[in-house]
Amino acid sequence: MAEPLLSLRGVSAGYAESVVLNDINLDISEGSGLAVLGRNGVGKSTLIETVMGFTRLVSGSIHWRGRDITRLKPHQRAAQGIGWIPQERCVFPTLTVEENLNVVARPGSLTAARVYEIFPRLAERRQNRGSQLSGGEQQMLAIGRTLMTNPSLLLLDEPLEGLAPIVIEELGQSIAHMSGDEGMTLVLVEQHAELALEMTREAVIIERGRIVHRAPAAELRADHDTLDRYIGLNLGE
Amino acid sequence: MSQLLAVMFDGVAFGMLLFLISVGLSVTLGMMNFTNLAHGAFAMVGGYVTFALASLAGWPFLATLPVAFLATMAIAAVFERLLFRYIYETGELNQVLFTIGFVFTASATAAYVFGTVHQSVDMPAVLTGFIELGEIKLPSYRLFLVAIALVITVGVVYGLEHTRFGAMVRASVDNQKVARGLGLNVNRIFALTFALGSGLAGLGGALAIEVLGLDPSFGFHILVLVLIVVALGGLGSVWGSFVAALCLGVFDVGGKYFVPELGSFLIYLFMVALLFFRPQGLFGKR
Numbered sequence: 322m323a324e325p326l327l328s329l330r331g332v333s334a335g336y337a338e339s340v341v342l343n344d345i346n347l348d349i350s351e352g353s354g355l356a357v358l359g360r361n362g363v364g365k366s367t368l369i370e371t372v373m374g375f376t377r378l379v380s381g382s383i384h385w386r387g388r389d390i391t392r393l394k395p396h397q398r399a400a401q402g403i404g405w406i407p408q409e410r411c412v413f414p415t416l417t418v419e420e421n422l423n424v425v426a427r428p429g430s431l432t433a434a435r436v437y438e439i440f441p442r443l444a445e446r447r448q449n450r451g452s453q454l455s456g457g458e459q460q461m462l463a464i465g466r467t468l469m470t471n472p473s474l475l476l477l478d479e480p481l482e483g484l485a486p487i488v489i490e491e492l493g494q495s496i497a498h499m500s501g502d503e504g505m506t507l508v509l510v511e512q513h514a515e516l517a518l519e520m521t522r523e524a525v526i527i528e529r530g531r532i533v534h535r536a537p538a539a540e541l542r543a544d545h546d547t548l549d550r551y552i553g554l555n556l557g558e
Numbered sequence: 559m560s561q562l563l564a565v566m567f568d569g570v571a572f573g574m575l576l577f578l579i580s581v582g583l584s585v586t587l588g589m590m591n592f593t594n595l596a597h598g599a600f601a602m603v604g605g606y607v608t609f610a611l612a613s614l615a616g617w618p619f620l621a622t623l624p625v626a627f628l629a630t631m632a633i634a635a636v637f638e639r640l641l642f643r644y645i646y647e648t649g650e651l652n653q654v655l656f657t658i659g660f661v662f663t664a665s666a667t668a669a670y671v672f673g674t675v676h677q678s679v680d681m682p683a684v685l686t687g688f689i690e691l692g693e694i695k696l697p698s699y700r701l702f703l704v705a706i707a708l709v710i711t712v713g714v715v716y717g718l719e720h721t722r723f724g725a726m727v728r729a730s731v732d733n734q735k736v737a738r739g740l741g742l743n744v745n746r747i748f749a750l751t752f753a754l755g756s757g758l759a760g761l762g763g764a765l766a767i768e769v770l771g772l773d774p775s776f777g778f779h780i781l782v783l784v785l786i787v788v789a790l791g792g793l794g795s796v797w798g799s800f801v802a803a804l805c806l807g808v809f810d811v812g813g814k815y816f817v818p819e820l821g822s823f824l825i826y827l828f829m830v831a832l833l834f835f836r837p838q839g840l841f842g843k844r
Contacts, residue, residue: 373739399741407739413732416725424725425740451732470741 324387325350326474326506327372327403332381334371340379341367343530349474354500354507354521356538358514358552364530365510366408369478372508373405374398400427404472404505408479410463414452418443421451421462422469429471431503436465439495457488464495474506475499481513489513496520514552518542526551560693565815566808571700573807574707575769578762579780580787581714581799582755588731588794590748592642593650596657597759598784599664599777604630604760605767606668612679619682623764630760635753642752643745661777668774677772685768699768706765710758715796727751731794786829792842801840 325348335341341364349355357365370376372383374395382391385401399405413421422433422443437444440461446454454462460480467475480496481489497520500507511517518524518538526534526541528551534541541547583597604626611622637660645656685702688695718724730737730744738744763776770776787806791798806825813824820827832840 375735375739395735395738396741396743399739405739407736411733411736413729413736415728415732420725420728423722424729425737425742427741467740 325384326386327508328384329372330382330384332371332383333379334367334376334381335379336367336376341376341530342371345371345381345532347525347532349506349508349523351473351506352500352504353523354538355509356514356517356521356524356541357508357510357527358517358524358541358548359527360552361512363527365527366478367530368527369405369408369476369508369510372398372403372476399470399472402471402473404467404470404475406463406467406475406477406480408482410456410459412451412454412459412462412466415450417448417450418454418462419447421466425466426469427471431468431471433469436468439468439498440465457484457492460484460488460492461495464492464499468499472505474508476508476510478510479512480509481511481516489516493520514548515542560695563694564696565812567694567696567704568700569808569811570804571703571807572769572811573804574704575762575766576783576787576807577800577803578707578710578765579759580784580791580803581796582752582758583784584788584791584799585718585727585731585794585796586748586752586755587788589727589734589744589751590646591650592646592748593653594642594657595654595781595785596642596660596664596777597756598779598781599661600630600634600756601759601763601766601780601784602664602668602772602774602776603633604757604763605772605776606672606677607760608764608767609672609677609679609772613677619679619685622679623761626764627757627761630763631753631757634756634760635749638749638752643749661781665774665777672774674774677767679767681768703765703769710761711796711800714758718796723747723750786825788839790829790832790839792839795839795841798839798841 327349329345329347332345333340333343345368357368359365367376371378374393378391382389384390385403390398390401413424416424419433422436442458443461443465446458451459451462464480477496481492484492493516496507499505500520507521509517509521518541521538524536524538524541525532526547534547534551536544579601583594586592586594607626607629608619608622611617611625612619645653681699685699687698689698689701718727726742726747730742730747734744783806787799787803790802790806805828809828810822810825814821817824
C-alpha cells in the first residue's frame with residue numbers, strides 16, 4: 322500500500338498550558354475520507370488545528386506524504402496541499418467574493434471559474450463583500466476559497482453548523498462531489514454524524530482528547546449503540 | 559471670507575501631511591496588533607535623509623524626496639527583520655516599552671550625528687511663493703503638499719483595493735489566523751507593509767520639515783498626532799485615517815487661528831468627543 326497522505330504519530334497537543342489531545346495516532350490514505358465524530362469540546366477542532374499547525378505540539382509527529390511537517394508553519398502546510406476550511410466559515414468580510422477566492426489562489430485545475438461552476442450562487446454575488454453574504458453563501462465561499470489553494474486534502478471543521486436543512490443538503494452534495502469527482506480526500510468534523518458518515522469511508526470517535534473508537538464509516542452508521550454512547554444523538558428514527 | 563478659506567486650506571494641507579505620516583501605522587496596527595510607537599521615529603529618519611542630502615550635500619529639495627521614501631523604507635525593513643519581529647507575540651506592554659525605547663535611541667543618534675538644533679532646508683523658488691486664485695492667496699508649498707498627498711492617497715487606495723498584494727494585506731487585517739491557514743505568509747506581507755508604511759512616514763517627515771521643522775525630538779512630537787489620527791480613524795482603515803487626519807489638520811490649524819486661547823487643546827477635545835461616541839474610531843471594526 323502507498324504511504325498515507327497524512328499521518329499523525331503519538332500526537333499530544335493543546336493551547337498554552339492545557340493539553341487537549343492525547344496520543345493521537347491516525348493514518349489518512351489518499352481518497353479514503355475520514356469522519357471525526359464526538360461531542361462538543363472533546364478536541365475535534367483541536368485535531369484539525371493541530372494538523373494545520375495552530376496548536377502547541379507537546380509530543381509526537383505529523384507527516385505529509387511521508388515528509389515530516391511537524392515544524393512547518395501553517396502557511397507552509399497550506400502550501401503543501403492541506404486545505405483548511407475553518408470553523409464558523411471566517412470569510413474575509415471586507416473582501417469581495419472574487420477577492421476572497423483570488424487572494425489565496427495557487428496554480429492548479431481549480432480556478433475561480435471552476436468554483437463558480439460548483440457554486441453558481443457565488444458567481445451571482447462575486448462583487449459583494451464577504452460580510453454581505455448569508456450564512457449558506459459564506460460557507461460556500463469558505464469552501465470555494467479553500468479549493469482555490471488546489472489542496473489534495475480538505476479539512477472541514479463543522480461545515481454544516483448552523484445552516485438551514487435545505488442549504489445543508491445542497492452543500493452536502495457539493496462536498497460529496499469534491500471527494501468523488503475532484504478526487505480530494507476529506508477529513509470531516511461534523512455534528513451531523515449521519516451525513517458525515519455518508520460522505521466518508523473511515524470514522525473515528527474522539528472522547529476527552531483520545532480516539533476511543535475506529536470503524537469503517539458504513540459499519541459505524543449501523544452501530545447505533547456506539548453512536549448513542551459517544552455522541553448521544555438519536556439516530557434510530 | 560478669503561481668510562477663512564486660506565486658514566482652512568492650511569489645515570487641509572497639515573491634515574494631508576499627518577495622513578502621509580500615519581497611514582502606514584494604521585494598516586500595520588490593524589494587521590498585527592503591533593503597537594509601534596517608533597513609527598514617528600521613521601518619519602524623523604526621512605526628515606534627516608532629506609536634510610542631509612539637501613542642506614549638507616546640496617541636492618535640490620525635490621530630488622531628495624524619493625530618496626527619503628526609499629531610504630526610510632530600507633532602514634525600516636532592516637530593523638523589522640533585526641528587532642521588531644521578535645516582539646510581535648510578546649504583548650502590548652513589551653511592545654510599548656521596546657518601541658518607545660527605540661524612539662529614544664533614534665533621537666539620541668540624530669542628536670549625535672546632526673546636533674540638537676532646529677534644522678531646515680532650502681526650498682526651491684517654485685515652492686516658496688503664493689499662488690493667487692482670485693482673491694485667495696494660497697502658499698505654493700501647501701498646494702504642493704496637498705497635491706502630493708492626494709497622489710499618494712490614490713496610490714495607496716489603488717494598491718490596497720485593486721492589487722493582489724492589497725487583497726492579501728486586507729485579508730490579513732480581517733483575519734490573520736485564517737489568512738495564515740490558507741497559505742498567506744502573513745509575516746512577510748506584514749514586513750513589506752511595515753516597510754512601505756514607514757517609507758511613507760519618511761516621505762511625510764521630509765515634507766514636514768518646512769511646516770513643523772526638524773529636530774531630534776520629532777519622533778516624539780509627531781507621535782501624539784499620529785496616534786490621534788489612528789485612534790480616530792479606526793485601526794486598519796485607510797479612509798478612516800484620511801478623514802481623521804483631515805479633521806485633525808483643520809481643527810488644529812483653525813483652532814489655533816480662530817480661538818487662540820484654546821489653542822492646541824481643541825484637537826484633544828475633538829478626540830475625546832469623537833471617541834466617546836465611537837470608541838472604535840470613525841471607520842474602525844474593533
